[in-house]
Amino acid sequence: MIPGGGFEALFARRGGRRAAATVPDSGLTGSADIPEAAPPERPKGLRSRLARMRTSVAGTVSGLPKVARLTWQASPVLTIVITLITLLSGLLPTVTAYVAKLLLDSVVAAIQHRGSTTDIVWVAVLQFGVLALTSISGAVTTVAQTLLQERMTLTVRHQVMDHASELHLAYFEGSESYDTLRQAAQEAPRRPLSMMTSALLLLRSAITFSSMIALLVVVSPVLALVALLAPIPAFISQSKYGARTFWQTFVMSPIKRRMDYLSSLVTTDTYAKETKLFGLGGYFVDRFRKLGEVSYERQRKLAVKGSISSTSWGLLSTLTGSVMALYIALEAVAGRLTLGDLALYTAAATAVQSSVSGLFTAFSGMYENNLYLDTLYKFLATKPQIGPPTAPRPFPSTVEGHIEFREVTFTYPGADEAALDGVSFEIRPGETVAVVGRNGAGKSTLFKLLCRLYDPTGGQILLDGVDIRDYDPVELRKRISAMFQDYVTYQGTAAENIGLGDLNRLEDREHIEESARRAGTDERISRLPRGYDSPLGRWFDKGVSLSGGEWQKIALARAFHREAPLLILDEPTSALDAQAEHELFSRLRELASGRTTLYISHRFSTVRQAERILLLEKGKVAEYGTHEELMAAGAGYAELFELQAQAYLADR
Numbered sequence: 001m002i003p004g005g006g007f008e009a010l011f012a013r014r015g016g017r018r019a020a021a022t023v024p025d026s027g028l029t030g031s032a033d034i035p036e037a038a039p040p041e042r043p044k045g046l047r048s049r050l051a052r053m054r055t056s057v058a059g060t061v062s063g064l065p066k067v068a069r070l071t072w073q074a075s076p077v078l079t080i081v082i083t084l085i086t087l088l089s090g091l092l093p094t095v096t097a098y099v100a101k102l103l104l105d106s107v108v109a110a111i112q113h114r115g116s117t118t119d120i121v122w123v124a125v126l127q128f129g130v131l132a133l134t135s136i137s138g139a140v141t142t143v144a145q146t147l148l149q150e151r152m153t154l155t156v157r158h159q160v161m162d163h164a165s166e167l168h169l170a171y172f173e174g175s176e177s178y179d180t181l182r183q184a185a186q187e188a189p190r191r192p193l194s195m196m197t198s199a200l201l202l203l204r205s206a207i208t209f210s211s212m213i214a215l216l217v218v219v220s221p222v223l224a225l226v227a228l229l230a231p232i233p234a235f236i237s238q239s240k241y242g243a244r245t246f247w248q249t250f251v252m253s254p255i256k257r258r259m260d261y262l263s264s265l266v267t268t269d270t271y272a273k274e275t276k277l278f279g280l281g282g283y284f285v286d287r288f289r290k291l292g293e294v295s296y297e298r299q300r301k302l303a304v305k306g307s308i309s310s311t312s313w314g315l316l317s318t319l320t321g322s323v324m325a326l327y328i329a330l331e332a333v334a335g336r337l338t339l340g341d342l343a344l345y346t347a348a349a350t351a352v353q354s355s356v357s358g359l360f361t362a363f364s365g366m367y368e369n370n371l372y373l374d375t376l377y378k379f380l381a382t383k384p385q386i387g388p389p390t391a392p393r394p395f396p397s398t399v400e401g402h403i404e405f406r407e408v409t410f411t412y413p414g415a416d417e418a419a420l421d422g423v424s425f426e427i428r429p430g431e432t433v434a435v436v437g438r439n440g441a442g443k444s445t446l447f448k449l450l451c452r453l454y455d456p457t458g459g460q461i462l463l464d465g466v467d468i469r470d471y472d473p474v475e476l477r478k479r480i481s482a483m484f485q486d487y488v489t490y491q492g493t494a495a496e497n498i499g500l501g502d503l504n505r506l507e508d509r510e511h512i513e514e515s516a517r518r519a520g521t522d523e524r525i526s527r528l529p530r531g532y533d534s535p536l537g538r539w540f541d542k543g544v545s546l547s548g549g550e551w552q553k554i555a556l557a558r559a560f561h562r563e564a565p566l567l568i569l570d571e572p573t574s575a576l577d578a579q580a581e582h583e584l585f586s587r588l589r590e591l592a593s594g595r596t597t598l599y600i601s602h603r604f605s606t607v608r609q610a611e612r613i614l615l616l617e618k619g620k621v622a623e624y625g626t627h628e629e630l631m632a633a634g635a636g637y638a639e640l641f642e643l644q645a646q647a648y649l650a651d652r
């Protein structure tokens with residue numbers, strides 16, 4: 001039993017610990033020394049212990065109905081089978097012990113000529129039946145659990161993926177939700193069954209325990225009392241160290257995460273180049289070793305202390321048991337108890353002790369699983385913040401592409417400063433606008449708001465005169481072709497990488513090839529071993545590794561594959577060579593024809609080709625106009641333009 005104050009309290013404690021200096025401030029340079037983990041001091045009186053136990057039992061048990069529902073959803077048949085088998089296997093140890101007593105009594109009766117050998121045969125047959133049932137129920141439980149595990153993992157993973165695909169972007173970008181999401185995706189799928197297994201173990205142990213005690217009461221109430229009291233010392237010690245181990249797992253988890261991170265820095269291909277170049281391998285390995293040693297030392301101390309304590313208390317239980325066995329043996333000699341009773345007590349003492357231990361293991365298992373499940377339910381209960389309005393406005397058959405930002409202000413959740421501050425500008429249908437500005441000026445944020453990945457904290461964004469929040473965001477996004485700075489490199493074929501830009505045309509090879517031509521990557525793809533059907537990326541056998549620029553062209557082709565009235569490109573040529581960039585921008589007029597196009601670029605040679613240029617400075621619109629207008633104004637844009645031009649011309 002965990003003598004704690006419920007899992008919220010544990011989380012609160014954990015949070016408190018993390019803030020303290022128990023964890024190195026930095027995973028890469030901080031101290032690797034972790035102060036001893038010990039649960040906070042709490043009143044030790046019986047009443048407060050009981051109160052704490054009640055809270056933790058209530059917290060743990062409250063998680064059960066949800067898990068039962070989940071198990072039922074995964075497979076009603078398997079749920080019924082596993083519950084019935086558990087009930088049966090809870091009773092079997094008691095029946096086995098009773099049959100052993102019957103057998104012994106019938107043997108003694110036959111020796112003393114009070115019974116017949118036929119009775120012995122019948123009891124032996126009965127014993128065979130019980131033992132056979134025990135092994136069959138064990139086998140059925142194993143199969144049912146394996147199948148249920150598969151089904152439940154699928155059910156939970158499906159729910160997590162389904163929910164994650166609906167959630168707003170801010171959820172993925174927040175550091176707090178990151179942990180929840182990671183746990184929900186990685187840990188939670190196997191937790192419901194663990195919880196259910198623990199609950200069933202609890203039920204089975206409780207049945208064995210109470211039926212054994214009931215049986216002993218019938219034979220001898222004193223025996224029942226002794227069997228009940230004997231395991232208590234071992235139980236107390238187990239609960240004390242069980243709680244400590246559990247507590248330590250939580251305190252150590254940030255350290256374990258750091259160790260995982262250090263290990264990944266050395267073993268992951270993406271980091272390998274830099275780790276080798278800077279000669280960091282030895283340093284990371286050494287830090288990993290130091291953290292590992294501290295972590296091991298803590299675990300070792302706890303394991304040894306826990307083992308010494310539980311063994312000593314356990315010996316006390318064994319001693320009590322042995323004294324009682326002696327007493328019973330003497331009672332049997334005196335003829336007040338039968339030999340069968342003696343056998344029954346011996347079996348009962350073992351069964352009661354192991355069922356008490358089973359109760360403990362089951363409860364602490366449930367307690368721990370409940371913490372993880374709590375995270376899962378918290379994740380599943382998160383409501384998407386960006387969704388369709390109650391009555392979404394239908395899109396007209398043609399979207400003109402008139403965009404207007406009206407006093408748009410936006411601050412990222414948890415940020416102090418606004419990323420966009422009172423931004424107002426207008427883009428005429430079909431116009432091409434380049435967005436420029438220093439790093440962090442708010443350019444990408446502007447695009448994210450236009451795609452409704454975030455909603456403005458103030459002001460309005462209008463598309464053809466309608467606030468984009470009046471539309472269903474899914475429908476809005478169908479009208480936007482976009483490529484972000486951190487585009488995805490899908491581990492799929494070249495055709496799939498492009499086709500994913502428009503699911504309706506996933507297999508439209510003609511259009512895919514046309515999009516590749518527009519992005520200037522068709523020639524490269526045709527040179528691949530299997531052309532458009534060549535797998536890209538290293539996850540595949542015989543997958544082709546592309547260069548950064550080649551990947552960017554594929555991502556561009558994906559954006560072009562969607563024939564949408566709005567085209568948004570965030571630094572579309574950052575990885576392209578000068579010629580490829582020039583070719584793309586000379587085609588952009590044609591590509592952008594009939595669409596409203598916005599692109600971000602830091603290269604002014606490409607920026608000047610836009611019809612109008614929007615200069616952002618610290619989240620505000622600093623300048624907006626044609627290249628000629630902004631150059632004539634001689635302000636921020638002109639300065640940046642001159643700066644770049646001079647850099648190119650300086651050495652001529």
Ligand SMILES: Nc1ncnc2c1ncn2[C@@H]1O[C@H](COP(=O)(O)OP(=O)(O)OP(=O)(O)O)[C@@H](O)[C@H]1O
Nearest residue numbers: 173412415419437438439440441442443444445446
């Ligand atoms: N997910 C986020 N959460 C919190 N703040 C963010 C987030 N993304 C960006 N910011 C902050 O918002 C500001 C604007 O970022 P944004 O990415 O829009 O700049 P940018 O103009 O596109 O810069 P760059 O040219 O470097 O790509 C920056 O100060 C950045 O730190």
